[in-house]
Amino acid sequence: MNIDHHESFQRMIDESLVGAISAEKEQSLREHLSTCTPCKEYLSASKRVIAGLSGFSFEVNPTLNARILAALRPQAEQVHEVLAHHPDAMRQHNMRFKIWAAFAVALSMSIVGSALVYQVAKLLATPMYFDNAQLQVGVLVFWLLPSFCSALWMFAAPGEKRGVA
Amino acid sequence: MESDTQRIALGLRQRDVVVLKTLIEQYQFRLVRYLVSLLGRRDGVDDFVQETWLRVLERGASYDGHSRFEPWLFRVARNIAFDAMRKRPMFSLDSNEGDGIRSSSASGEPSPYMLAARTQDAERLAHSLQTLEPVYREALVLRFQEDLSLQEISVIVGAPVSTVASRIYRGLATLRPQFEGETA
Ligand SMILES: [Zn+2]
Numbered sequence: 581m582n583i584d585h586h587e588s589f590q591r592m593i594d595e596s597l598v599g600a601i602s603a604e605k606e607q608s609l610r611e612h613l614s615t616c617t618p619c620k621e622y623l624s625a626s627k628r629v630i631a632g633l634s635g636f637s638f639e640v641n642p643t644l645n646a647r648i649l650a651a652l653r654p655q656a657e658q659v660h661e662v663l664a665h666h667p668d669a670m671r672q673h674n675m676r677f678k679i680w681a682a683f684a685v686a687l688s689m690s691i692v693g694s695a696l697v698y699q700v701a702k703l704l705a706t707p708m709y710f711d712n713a714q715l716q717v718g719v720l721v722f723w724l725l726p727s728f729c730s731a732l733w734m735f736a737a738p739g740e741k742r743g744v745a
Numbered sequence: 746m747e748s749d750t751q752r753i754a755l756g757l758r759q760r761d762v763v764v765l766k767t768l769i770e771q772y773q774f775r776l777v778r779y780l781v782s783l784l785g786r787r788d789g790v791d792d793f794v795q796e797t798w799l800r801v802l803e804r805g806a807s808y809d810g811h812s813r814f815e816p817w818l819f820r821v822a823r824n825i826a827f828d829a830m831r832k833r834p835m836f837s838l839d840s841n842e843g844d845g846i847r848s849s850s851a852s853g854e855p856s857p858y859m860l861a862a863r864t865q866d867a868e869r870l871a872h873s874l875q876t877l878e879p880v881y882r883e884a885l886v887l888r889f890q891e892d893l894s895l896q897e898i899s900v901i902v903g904a905p906v907s908t909v910a911s912r913i914y915r916g917l918a919t920l921r922p923q924f925e926g927e928t929a
Pocket of ligand 1: 585586589612616617618619620
């Protein structure tokens with residue numbers, strides 16, 4: 581077997597060790613390893629390197645954790661204090677989210693409601709001698725626009741009036 | 746059901762000291778090990794560790810809990826180490842791959858790897874590890890000690906997966922001769 585041939589399998593060994601090998605290549609590697617001593621030695625040496633890497637133990641200074649916590653605590657408390665004394669920012673954030681949610685609900689109700697009203701008005705239009713154009717203008721002016729304006733009101737009115745706490 | 750990572754993310758958003766304390770206890774050893782691999786030295790690492798946790802407290806809200814915590818933590822630690830390198834060039838690291846890491850092996854301090862070796866094979870590797878390009882050492886440690894995937898390492902080091910893989914191959918190629926020609 582020539583050197584290039586072994587090199588390609590040794591490349592596969594590397595790929596297999598880092599978990600970047602296809603099942604197909606892995607199979608052909610296994611077959612090659614069962615007959616090739618140099619590649620088996622290559623794999624064995626690589627595995628010893630990896631095992632050797634686990635043989636280091638760095639001691640953590642026993643006072644380090646306490647020192648870090650002592651430094652972190654005041655900062656964490658500062659943040660809590662800010663939130664406790666200035667809850668407005670948090671409240672405003674929640675409020676904004678609720679307003680958008682309420683607007684989305686109101687808008688979809690307005691569209692769905694208009695479609696229903698239009699269907700009902702169509703049934704009543706014939707006996708009352710309204711034509712289609714009159715019907716559409718009526719639904720638009722007396723239903724769709726007012727309901728759309730009510731949805732928009734969410735953004736204009738203060739929170740309490742919107743019923744959003 | 747809330748997963749561990751989501752609990753961590755929530756705790757960090759709320760700057761919960763109890764959560765931070767648990768994280769520190771759980772990850773301190775690994776953080777030290779990672780920073781030693783990055784810096785090639787033991788002294789000064791504790792300061793980086795402390796700065797890392799302070800940054801975790803400050804920027805914890807940016808951890809979303811959708812992926813594992815340790816890659817995010819190591820990325821924070823790496824940024825801190827690199828910020829320090831830029832401010833204090835004498836602390837600097839170096840690399841022939843141009844991402845600015847230089848080994849501190851020439852500083853005359855005792856090798857942290859010599860001091861930390863607990864097995865015969867580790868002792869044999871200690872010198873080569875100390876002189877290994879830090880980007881290769883970092884990739885080896887993240888893959889084989891921290892058990893991170895190539896994708897996770899790629900996020901930490903900000904390099905493509907193929908670059909990470911080739912750093913690992915080159916790292917292994919440098920250390921492998923220590924054990925070649927022997928049966929395990
Ligand atoms: Zn072979």
